[in-house]
Amino acid sequence: MYVVFDSFCKIPTWDTSHPLDVDRFRAALAEVVHEPDFSPEAMGDYIRANHAEPMWPKSPAHLDRVISGLVSDAAAALHRR
Numbered sequence: 001m002y003v004v005f006d007s008f009c010k011i012p013t014w015d016t017s018h019p020l021d022v023d024r025f026r027a028a029l030a031e032v033v034h035e036p037d038f039s040p041e042a043m044g045d046y047i048r049a050n051h052a053e054p055m056w057p058k059s060p061a062h063l064d065r066v067i068s069g070l071v072s073d074a075a076a077a078l079h080r081r
Helices: 003-007 019-032 038-048 061-080
Strands: none
Touching: 003 019, 003 038, 019 061, 038 061
16 A cells, blocks of 8 residues: 555655655555555655655654654544545
8 A cells, every 4th residue: 555655755855845745745645545554654664664765865863754744744634534
């Protein structure tokens, strides 16, 4: 199910919050947030394990903050469904 996020996390700018990256994330999230087995935490784990290296080097702490934000966004979307 989480492979839908490849269109987002395999782009080297995925961590920048650029509007195009945000749109890619939201489009992928919209495809799976309604699935009964969807888990924001599992989504975060998938992105953490499968993301492209950012275009500019980032610290592990930065990547953790970005992924934690995505998990929070997904959790909010899950509660709105």
